Amino acid sequence: MPARDEFLDPREVFAIHRNRGADVLAKPASRCNAAGMQGEPDDAERLPRPRAAHGRWTSFVAGESAGGPIRGLHEEDNPEHRLRVEHDAHTLLVHLSDEDGGGWTTIAIDRATRRCAVAQGRSQADTAAQAYDGLYER
Numbered sequence: 001m002p003a004r005d006e007f008l009d010p011r012e013v014f015a016i017h018r019n020r021g022a023d024v025l026a027k028p029a030s031r032c033n034a035a036g037m038q039g040e041p042d043d044a045e046r047l048p049r050p051r052a053a054h055g056r057w058t059s060f061v062a063g064e065s066a067g068g069p070i071r072g073l074h075e076e077d078n079p080e081h082r083l084r085v086e087h088d089a090h091t092l093l094v095h096l097s098d099e100d101g102g103g104w105t106t107i108a109i110d111r112a113t114r115r116c117a118v119a120q121g122r123s124q125a126d127t128a129a130q131a132y133d134g135l136y137e138r
Contacts, residue, residue: 087111091132095124106131 060073060083075081080101086093092109104124108131109116117134119127 091135093128093131095128097124108132108135110135 058076060081061076062070062073063079071086072082072084074083078099080097081099082095082097082101084095086095090111092107092111094107094109096105096107097103098105103120103122104127105118105120106124106127107116107118108128115135117131119130119134121127121130
C-alpha cells in the first residue's frame with residue numbers, strides 16, 4: 001500500500017469491470033485519498049451542470065417507526081428514493097435506490113483502507129453481492 005501522502009490521479013480512481021452482467025466500478029490496488037482527488041477533471045469527464053432553480057440542499061429523512069429502530073432513509077418529497085447503510089466489522093455497504101425505487105446502486109467500503117467498489121442493478125441483494133465481490137479477493 002502506498003504511503004498516506006501518495007495519491008492517485010483522479011482519472012485512475014475507478015476502473016470498470018463486468019461482473020455477473022452488471023457494471024461494477026472498482027478502485028485499483030493503490031489507496032486513494034480524497035485530498036489527492038482535488039485536481040481538475042478533463043472537460044470530457046464532466047457532466048453538464050443541471051439547470052435547476054436555486055434551492056437549498058436537503059437531506060434524506062427517516063420514516064415513522066413502529067417501535068423498532070429505523071434502518072432506512074428516504075427523500076422527503078420522494079419516498080421511493082431510499083438510502084440504507086449496513087455494516088460488519090470490516091465492510092460498510094451503502095445502498096441507494098434509483099429515483100423511482102426501481103434499481104439500486106451499492107457502494108462497498110473496506111473500513112480499514114477506505115477502498116471501495118460500486119455496483120448498479122435491479123436488486124439490492126445482487127448489487128450488494130457484486131460490490132462486495134468487486135472489493136475483496138475471492
